[in-house]
Amino acid sequence: MKKINIGIIGLGGIANKHIAELLTCEDAQIVAICDISPAAIEEKNKKLHLPPEKCYRDYKQLLDDPEVEAVEICTPNYLHAEMAIEAFRHGKHVNLEKPIAMNRAQAETIVQAKNESGKQAMTCFSYRFFPAVRYAKHLVDSGTLGEIIGVNASYLKCSALWEGRPLEWRFVKEYAGSGVIGDLGVHLIDLAQLLAGNITELCAQRAVVVKERKRLDSDEIGPVETDDQCDFIARFACGAHGAFHITRCAMGHGNTISYEVYGTKGAISFDLNNPKIIHICIGEGDPKTRKFETVDVPSDFFLDQERAFVDSLLGKADPLFPTIEHGEQGQRVVDAIIASAESGRWVTV
Ligand SMILES: NC(=O)c1ccc[n+]([C@@H]2O[C@H](COP(=O)([O-])OP(=O)(O)OC[C@H]3O[C@@H](n4cnc5c(N)ncnc54)[C@H](O)[C@@H]3O)[C@@H](O)[C@H]2O)c1
Structure with a gap:
């Protein structure tokens, strides 16, 4: 073929x-x-x-x-x-x-x-192709968690603290646009919107932690112009609340992405350092007696990103395929975060 x-x-x-x-x-x-x-x-x-x-x-x-x-x-x-x-x-x-x-x-x-x-x-x-995410989406869509009421998510790296890291394009506004919000946050936002629907309003703060770095082409020191950390709280169209923490200054973290999704009937949590397992709290009886169970994600929830792109060209698009419109929706939220952090106010996406 x-x-x-x-x-x-x-x-x-x-x-x-x-x-x-x-x-x-x-x-x-x-x-x-x-x-x-x-x-x-x-x-x-x-x-x-x-x-x-x-x-x-x-x-x-x-x-x-x-x-x-x-x-x-x-x-x-x-x-x-x-x-x-x-x-x-x-x-x-x-x-x-x-x-x-x-x-x-x-x-x-x-x-x-x-x-x-x-x-x-x-x-x-x-990260849409990580098994835990795909299984989480299946659990949410099948109604296992009931109505979604809350999403807590964090993306933690220590990459701004690496010794001697120079003033690469990621730290320059003209080349990167924003810092961790666009670099890491947009992944977190996309997964949250995949699981809970679109974010409609938010209130954000952001900060540059390491303020200067050595330029790539000389010994001169230049200013870091893009954010190293960003937090925001959000409201989703479904009425759920979200809390997000994104940083490249989290000592001890290489690339830790964690989610907790709470619904009226159950809850899930996962950490993409362990993408083949998910923690689930569902079942009957009084919620105060229920515990989280750790479950292996079934093998039919595994798919490679490039396989998904090629499949889309062969007319076999995966149901969770991230379209360019999903990229645009992520960008809308990134822009709203920047506007909110600048104004100190809630912003409509
Ligand atoms: N999906 C993910 O999880 C993920 C992870 C890391 C990076 N990224 C994204 O990938 C992109 C690249 O990031 P990276 O970490 O690989 O950066 P990088 O700096 O390691 O690589 C960028 C490459 O682009 C080349 N380049 C620059 N200008 C060019 C031009 N005009 N024509 C052709 N090549 C050019 C550079 O020489 C360099 O080799 C960014 O947008 C970043 O946000 C995505």
């Missing part, structure tokens, strides 16, 4: 995950790669063995390549909108890293370009 031909744009950290998963996907093949850095191309091509004419330094040349049917955009945030819109204009399907844009207006232009092109697009909300 013919394989779907994929080009990867941006060959840094997250491209490793895209490449590793695509290499195990029998219905797709990587036929071209692109990065402005020759070193990044050389490093990734050690595994891919593409001929030099398929290793591009300019993404527009990769988009001009007629062999490429779909692109995976893994560049810094400020390039997402431009690259995705160009890709749609070139008739390519797009798998776009999160946050899909720098702000809501840009996100809307991406959705419009996608609709005009008639092509498929995915937002890389990678």
